[in-house]
Amino acid sequence: MQGNRLHFEALTGLPMVRAGDDLAALICTAAERADTRFVDGDILVVAQKIVSKAEGRIVKLADVIPSPAAVDLARETEKDPRLVELVLRESTDVLRKKPGVIIVRHRLGIVGAQAGIDQSNVEHDEGEAALLLPLDPDASAARLRATLSKLTGKKLGIIISDSMNRPWRLGTIGGAIGCAGIGVLDDRRGQHDIYGRELKVTMINRADSIAAAAVLVMGETTERTPVALVRGFPPEESAQSARDTIRPLAEDLFR
Amino acid sequence: MQGNRLHFEALTGLPMVRAGDDLAALICTAAERADTRFVDGDILVVAQKIVSKAEGRIVKLADVIPSPAAVDLARETEKDPRLVELVLRESTDVLRKKPGVIIVRHRLGIVGAQAGIDQSNVEHDEGEAALLLPLDPDASAARLRATLSKLTGKKLGIIISDSMNRPWRLGTIGGAIGCAGIGVLDDRRGQHDIYGRELKVTMINRADSIAAAAVLVMGETTERTPVALVRGFPPEESAQSARDTIRPLAEDLFR
Numbered sequence: 001m002q003g004n005r006l007h008f009e010a011l012t013g014l015p016m017v018r019a020g021d022d023l024a025a026l027i028c029t030a031a032e033r034a035d036t037r038f039v040d041g042d043i044l045v046v047a048q049k050i051v052s053k054a055e056g057r058i059v060k061l062a063d064v065i066p067s068p069a070a071v072d073l074a075r076e077t078e079k080d081p082r083l084v085e086l087v088l089r090e091s092t093d094v095l096r097k098k099p100g101v102i103i104v105r106h107r108l109g110i111v112g113a114q115a116g117i118d119q120s121n122v123e124h125d126e127g128e129a130a131l132l133l134p135l136d137p138d139a140s141a142a143r144l145r146a147t148l149s150k151l152t153g154k155k156l157g158i159i160i161s162d163s164m165n166r167p168w169r170l171g172t173i174g175g176a177i178g179c180a181g182i183g184v185l186d187d188r189r190g191q192h193d194i195y196g197r198e199l200k201v202t203m204i205n206r207a208d209s210i211a212a213a214a215v216l217v218m219g220e221t222t223e224r225t226p227v228a229l230v231r232g233f234p235p236e237e238s239a240q241s242a243r244d245t246i247r248p249l250a251e252d253l254f255r
Numbered sequence: 256m257q258g259n260r261l262h263f264e265a266l267t268g269l270p271m272v273r274a275g276d277d278l279a280a281l282i283c284t285a286a287e288r289a290d291t292r293f294v295d296g297d298i299l300v301v302a303q304k305i306v307s308k309a310e311g312r313i314v315k316l317a318d319v320i321p322s323p324a325a326v327d328l329a330r331e332t333e334k335d336p337r338l339v340e341l342v343l344r345e346s347t348d349v350l351r352k353k354p355g356v357i358i359v360r361h362r363l364g365i366v367g368a369q370a371g372i373d374q375s376n377v378e379h380d381e382g383e384a385a386l387l388l389p390l391d392p393d394a395s396a397a398r399l400r401a402t403l404s405k406l407t408g409k410k411l412g413i414i415i416s417d418s419m420n421r422p423w424r425l426g427t428i429g430g431a432i433g434c435a436g437i438g439v440l441d442d443r444r445g446q447h448d449i450y451g452r453e454l455k456v457t458m459i460n461r462a463d464s465i466a467a468a469a470v471l472v473m474g475e476t477t478e479r480t481p482v483a484l485v486r487g488f489p490p491e492e493s494a495q496s497a498r499d500t501i502r503p504l505a506e507d508l509f510r
Contacts, residue, residue, distance in 0.1 A: 004264070004265050004267075004472055004474075004480075005262070005263065005264045005265070005472065006262070006263040006264075006468060006471065006472055007260070007261070007262050007263075008260065008261040008262075008263075008468070008487075009259070009260045009261075010259050010260070012259075096508040096509065098508065101508070103508065105423075109423075110423075111422075111423040163459070166421065166502075167366075167422065167502070167507065167508065167509045168360075168364075168365075168366040168501070168502050168507065168509075169430070169460060169463065169500050169501065169502055170440060170458065170460065170499070170500050170501070170502050171439075171440045171441070171458045171459055171460025171461075171463070171500060172458065172459055172460060173459070173460050173463050173464050173467065174464065175424070184426075185425060185426045186426070203425065203426045203427065204418070204426055204427055204428070204470070204471070205424060205425065205426025205427060205428050206426075206471065208424065208426070208428050208467065209428050209429065209467040209468055209470065209471050210468065210471070212428065212463065212464040212467035212468060213261060213263070213464055213465065213467060213468030215459070215464065216261065216459070216461065216464050216465070217259055217260065217261055217487075219259075225259075232263075232472075244425070245424050245425050245426060246423070246424065246425070247421075247422070247423050247424055247425050252422065252423060253351040253353065253356070253358065253422065254351065254422045254423075254509045
């Protein structure tokens with residue numbers, strides 16, 4: 001599962017993605033134009049935003065009727081009650097709140113600000129809109145992988161990435177919210193170090209590590225290059241998913 | 256500050272590092288043997304472990320006398336009291352504890368398990384030992400950069416990496432604990448999206464993102480390749496340090 005050399009490259013030439021678009025077809029067309037030929041083992045990191053857009057996860061704020069709980073939380077956090085309503089609908093738990101910040105546990109298990117809902121680079125013909133995370137990003141990744149495998153004939157891995165905040169460190173890093181066809185956790189528990197002592201910290205989150213560097217080449221603010229190609233890993237057959245990277249609730253020491 | 260293509264490669268052929276070793280010289284020798292020629296803009300990611308070893312940050316556990324507080328915490332967490340004593344000396348705050356786990360705020364501001372103290376791949380002639388983080392990893396990075404610049408004549412960036420745990424996600428990822436000569440935070444606040452709306456999440460932690468992928472090519476368990484070369488960024492002059500990536504205490508919602 002290890003690559004001694006890894007190459008990350010933004011895939012250029014994708015059009016703006018709209019609801020109903022076939023991402024696999026768009027990616028193949030862009031790759032052909034860029035003269036990029038996929039090989040077995042290539043991993044495609046795809047920004048959550050275009051997956052959500054293709055899946056029609058855009059919500060017009062004017063259509064959202066905030067609940068009393070959302071109105072209260074919006075007052076407390078100085079946010080738009082309609083946006084807060086969407087945050088609450090997408091979450092199982094509000095972990096922290098203060099003016100300008102709502103940290104929730106998304107129903108997918110991901111802890112972060114505003115349930116991953118984004119308003120930048122989101123257009124809607126009829127006014128303000130918000131973009132939700134895909135309903136099931138692991139399933140989205142699996143579908144994308146199946147279609148791309150058919151179109152290209154290659155064994156590819158897929159990561160759907162999103163920018164994540166962290167409680168004690170400044171600046172976001174890319175993380176994996178959906179995966180297919182890659183080993184997301186490199187579990188070396190039970191292995192030994194070079195002196196024969198059992199290793200302690202031994203489970204590496206490969207999916208997040210790959211997503212982090214991929215987001216650097218994507219340049220997330222402009223959304224012009226929301227797909228990155230990662231080359232250097234051997235082809236993998238893995239049934240692991242991004243859901244496997246969520247720490248179980250019972251192990252959460254910071255609830 | 257953006258690279259559209261990034262290449263990560265492990266630097267092979269480094270010897271086992273011991274206290275007093277000149278890391279810059281070891282890296283140059285290994286690079287020469289591997290026929291690797293550095294170019295302006297190259298970033299070297301160096302595992303914390305070999306920096307700590309070179310700086311003699313190894314402690315023989317038999318020499319550590321645990322305080323009463325360490326003895327109590329060791330009982331509560333089922334750990335070696337001498338190790339816990341070292342954890343407490345290295346930290347400003349114990350955030351969470353349970354059997355097998357002590358989460359602290361390291362005096363450098365880094366929140367994590369066991370104050371970054373590692374016992375795997377640490378040898379000592381006189382019995383069990385532990386390896387502490389460098390005293391000032393940003394200063395270590397700056398020194399390494401200065402010596403490497405002199406030896407190579409190139410404008411290089413340095414990141415000292417360590418594996419980090421996260422409260423809500425399984426598996427460690429590499430992060431930056433020391434930096435020199437790179438922009439660690441890519442601050443795009445005030446910039447606008449493609450529809451003219453002001454961006455919200457706009458500060459990317461480049462240092463952590465680079466460290467994450469670098470650790471993948473290093474293969475951290477064997478320690479055979481504790482240095483990675485990252486190529487693709489233009490040369491940078493930045494006075495930012497890893498310390499700049501620590502979220503201020505006043506913003507810590509999870510104390």
